Amino acid sequence: MNLLYALQKLARALLTVLLIVTTVFVVLRLSGDPAIYVLGLDADPLALDAFRHRWGLDKPILAQYMQFLLNCLQGDFGYSYFEERDAIEAVMERLPATLLLMGITGLFTLLIGIPAGIYAALHRNTWIDRLTMLVSVAGFSLPNFVLGIFLIMLFSVTWQLLPTSGSGTWKHLVMPVLTMTVAEAAIFARFTRSAMLEVLNQPYMRTARAKGLRWHQAVYRHALPNAAIPLVTIVGFFVGTLVAGGVVTESLFAWPGLGRLLVSSVANRDLAVVQIIVMMIACSMVLTNLVIDLLYGWLDPRVGSLRTGD
Amino acid sequence: MQPLLETRDLNVSFATEQCTVPVVRGVDLKVGSGEIIGLVGESGSGKSVTCMAVMGLLDDNARLSGEIRWDGKQLNGQDDRIMSDFRGNELAMIFQDPMSALNPVQTVGKQLYEAIQLNAPGRLSRSELKRQAIKLLSDVGVPAPEARLKAYPHQLSGGLNQRVVIAMMLAGEPRLLIADEPTTALDVTVQAQILDLLRQLRDQRGMSIILVTHDLGVVAETCDRVVVMYCGRVVETGPIESVFSNPRHPYTSGLLASLPRIDADDHKLTPIPGVVPQPHELGEGCAFAPRCPNASSHCYSDSPAMLCSEADHFFSCFTPMPTKFEHSDYEPTSNHCAL
Amino acid sequence: MNQQATTVLSDTPLLKVRNLHCAFKSSKRSSLFGPYTLIHAVNGVNFDISPGEAFGLVGESGCGKSTTAKLILNMARVSEGSVEFRDQELVGLSDKAWKPLRQKMQYVFQDPLGALDPRMTILDQVIEPLIIHHLHDADKRRQLAQELLHSVGLQSGQLNKFPHELSGGQRQRVVLARALILQPELLVCDEPISALDVSIQAQIVNLLQQLRRDMGLTLLFISHDLSIVSHLCDRVAVMYLGQIVEMGPAKQIFSDPRHPYTQALISAIPKAEPGAECERITLSGEPPSPADPPAGCRFNPRCWMATERCREQVPALESDHSGHAVACFEAKIHVKEVL
Numbered sequence: 001m002n003l004l005y006a007l008q009k010l011a012r013a014l015l016t017v018l019l020i021v022t023t024v025f026v027v028l029r030l031s032g033d034p035a036i037y038v039l040g041l042d043a044d045p046l047a048l049d050a051f052r053h054r055w056g057l058d059k060p061i062l063a064q065y066m067q068f069l070l071n072c073l074q075g076d077f078g079y080s081y082f083e084e085r086d087a088i089e090a091v092m093e094r095l096p097a098t099l100l101l102m103g104i105t106g107l108f109t110l111l112i113g114i115p116a117g118i119y120a121a122l123h124r125n126t127w128i129d130r131l132t133m134l135v136s137v138a139g140f141s142l143p144n145f146v147l148g149i150f151l152i153m154l155f156s157v158t159w160q161l162l163p164t165s166g167s168g169t170w171k172h173l174v175m176p177v178l179t180m181t182v183a184e185a186a187i188f189a190r191f192t193r194s195a196m197l198e199v200l201n202q203p204y205m206r207t208a209r210a211k212g213l214r215w216h217q218a219v220y221r222h223a224l225p226n227a228a229i230p231l232v233t234i235v236g237f238f239v240g241t242l243v244a245g246g247v248v249t250e251s252l253f254a255w256p257g258l259g260r261l262l263v264s265s266v267a268n269r270d271l272a273v274v275q276i277i278v279m280m281i282a283c284s285m286v287l288t289n290l291v292i293d294l295l296y297g298w299l300d301p302r303v304g305s306l307r308t309g310d
Numbered sequence: 311m312q313p314l315l316e317t318r319d320l321n322v323s324f325a326t327e328q329c330t331v332p333v334v335r336g337v338d339l340k341v342g343s344g345e346i347i348g349l350v351g352e353s354g355s356g357k358s359v360t361c362m363a364v365m366g367l368l369d370d371n372a373r374l375s376g377e378i379r380w381d382g383k384q385l386n387g388q389d390d391r392i393m394s395d396f397r398g399n400e401l402a403m404i405f406q407d408p409m410s411a412l413n414p415v416q417t418v419g420k421q422l423y424e425a426i427q428l429n430a431p432g433r434l435s436r437s438e439l440k441r442q443a444i445k446l447l448s449d450v451g452v453p454a455p456e457a458r459l460k461a462y463p464h465q466l467s468g469g470l471n472q473r474v475v476i477a478m479m480l481a482g483e484p485r486l487l488i489a490d491e492p493t494t495a496l497d498v499t500v501q502a503q504i505l506d507l508l509r510q511l512r513d514q515r516g517m518s519i520i521l522v523t524h525d526l527g528v529v530a531e532t533c534d535r536v537v538v539m540y541c542g543r544v545v546e547t548g549p550i551e552s553v554f555s556n557p558r559h560p561y562t563s564g565l566l567a568s569l570p571r572i573d574a575d576d577h578k579l580t581p582i583p584g585v586v587p588q589p590h591e592l593g594e595g596c597a598f599a600p601r602c603p604n605a606s607s608h609c610y611s612d613s614p615a616m617l618c619s620e621a622d623h624f625f626s627c628f629t630p631m632p633t634k635f636e637h638s639d640y641e642p643t644s645n646h647c648a649l
Numbered sequence: 650m651n652q653q654a655t656t657v658l659s660d661t662p663l664l665k666v667r668n669l670h671c672a673f674k675s676s677k678r679s680s681l682f683g684p685y686t687l688i689h690a691v692n693g694v695n696f697d698i699s700p701g702e703a704f705g706l707v708g709e710s711g712c713g714k715s716t717t718a719k720l721i722l723n724m725a726r727v728s729e730g731s732v733e734f735r736d737q738e739l740v741g742l743s744d745k746a747w748k749p750l751r752q753k754m755q756y757v758f759q760d761p762l763g764a765l766d767p768r769m770t771i772l773d774q775v776i777e778p779l780i781i782h783h784l785h786d787a788d789k790r791r792q793l794a795q796e797l798l799h800s801v802g803l804q805s806g807q808l809n810k811f812p813h814e815l816s817g818g819q820r821q822r823v824v825l826a827r828a829l830i831l832q833p834e835l836l837v838c839d840e841p842i843s844a845l846d847v848s849i850q851a852q853i854v855n856l857l858q859q860l861r862r863d864m865g866l867t868l869l870f871i872s873h874d875l876s877i878v879s880h881l882c883d884r885v886a887v888m889y890l891g892q893i894v895e896m897g898p899a900k901q902i903f904s905d906p907r908h909p910y911t912q913a914l915i916s917a918i919p920k921a922e923p924g925a926e927c928e929r930i931t932l933s934g935e936p937p938s939p940a941d942p943p944a945g946c947r948f949n950p951r952c953w954m955a956t957e958r959c960r961e962q963v964p965a966l967e968s969d970h971s972g973h974a975v976a977c978f979e980a981k982i983h984v985k986e987v988l
Contacts, residue, residue, distance in 0.1 A: 207413075
């Protein structure tokens, strides 16, 4: 990997963020008048005008956009009409809860999905492989709102072991994490298995055995590093599905995170809050993909280098 | 003299969902010390599977019977732990496509160090590993060996990668190297270099080599003895001079007649008609009978035994090609000879 | 099969290739905003093919022989130069203008399985080109396809099979039939037999020869296998790193190679005659990357006769009275001495 490769990737990432910010800005401005949402349909026209003037909503959209970008650069991300405070404050308040949920989910997903996939691949066509794949298909075919409601009925209603919603104790975490982990781990297990199988059939695995490595040594030293390369790609998708699943799961379990805030802010046309959350999601996706690209260059020497020949 | 490697009645079949497919059917093979054996055959002849069986690297769904003997001791059925110590150390193998035979995400150096360490009595220091790796690379004719240690396989050409694989396999100073189509993926000028290298390794180290190939030209220029396989069986074997000048099995003779020659004047190629049968289509008789110009009804029902043509030259055919007497005054016999 | 059965070797070439260049950008830049590295795959190639002639293009991987074929067939972009087919300029023609030409210029590539649609029967695949070019009615199409498939050696029972049910050799026969159903004037074959088993290769070579005779085909035959080319072709061009280094009548090229590269190439072919020790010229190293060709004669770093002049100037391809052309300073001195 070289610096040139890294710089190219970074420049592309920044451009992507700008594009997303712009799109979100335009779409939100075109999707309805916040003044009416905040003040009500039967509000005084003068009050509506005053509201629009106060927040610069009466200016041409291009001027609003330039102002918005300028403000963003200065760290001013707008004002929440609904909560009547700086939008960034409202968002940051919810961020830790979401990060906690996603962090734990991510950890469990990787810790369960990847070993399960490797194990299945190494024991290909045995009953344990078939069982793993059966569970995996069931796992990712089940929509998370169905699974969530099922869990609530089982653990909260029938057995009364866990609280249905809210946050605070570890018990509150169990069901949301379980709901999200099942599907994600299932996908990881499947991908890991096929990545491993692909690698195990490569000629260099035969070479590794021919030079005297035992099976487990060959797997550990030669198969795993190569199987990691395609896996890294799906981590990018993983972050995306985690965000999407998070919105549903947070709403379902009334988890006080960004997902729930996003849903309510969209309903209230709280422009600044929606904007920040979407920007955060976009940035985290772009950042993930940037990290993945750089990881690629690190894991796979064939990326970002020329065949030098001799 | 006891051969270094011997297989007796080696059978390998693969179990699929529907049936078991016999791929190697009663192969007797002998490799002496310092000998280069050419194992010739087309796709489906079982030549590669025979080699993988010797290496103990068959897939899990393979069923093996018969004996593989190394220095008189039985090799098949050994624990994988023992076989792993054996591989690389006594017995090594190189493969067809050098570009994919090396781990793409590790440097050439790292892969060489691994092989050297595996065959070292104790833990070696970094500098010792490096010294030995450079020596191995220069032994196999890699130019600027020290600089190559930091290279990744994709940065080297096919010929260089094949040399690196050979160097890696030499780390344990094996007594037998199995080379499975080592030059098929390479250009003809590079092929000549690699074949030169193999001969040189035999001459300098007394290493035995099994050279698996479909190219009769490669065999003629490189090997001492040739084993011709067809559909999982050995159909003819002997010293190359004898087999090439006086092929007795119609398949060997057909292969030789179908080769275009650069110096010959407009001779018409005589192809072998028909197609190579699939393993599940094989019956009791000689597998070559449907394509054989000499086949009689006998050939379809019975499997021919090995017959002796000249000294050390055997073939398995009821209706062999006629003998030519140019090369020896040896009386042809049709006595059964034990291999 | 009666179309164009007149194999008149006229003076006007069927295909005229002049100063053909193909350079493409590699995906990597030399610096952040620097230009992309240029890979000059074909660099100033000139040749003519007369009607009814079999012209061979040989060389090692990366020499540009396949790219040359693709340029002629409009499957890669010509950077510079001209290709004329029956005095019609092909470079720069629109796709629409190409369609009628496709009928006259057909091609066969290496991998017959990849070239066939796995979900279409053999017969349908051969009929398809007729449908695309709106030739004949349904009954006539079927009849023509059946006739042609029989003449390439397939039996009636095989016509309704799918590609995966056939062997490699049979598939290549189907590919040939599909190319020939349009009764092309020029057939471009790129390594048509290298994916086939040895005993099958001769079948296809003989078939090509027979078809050429029966249909009056003009053949551009691309291969790394010199013995096949020497067997099949009337004239041969040897390519090295994007340039033709030697060209002439096949007999002369193979009996009296003048370019040191051709000499090395021919001497490197393993001959299936044990003991027929000819003087082997082993080249050191491998062809350099076309992204970074050496100055002067492109072969000079590997040439044992290279002089100061070879490292500075590029030798032109110059022909003697017999049409045997060579691009080498040293070879010409040798020729003069002989004369």
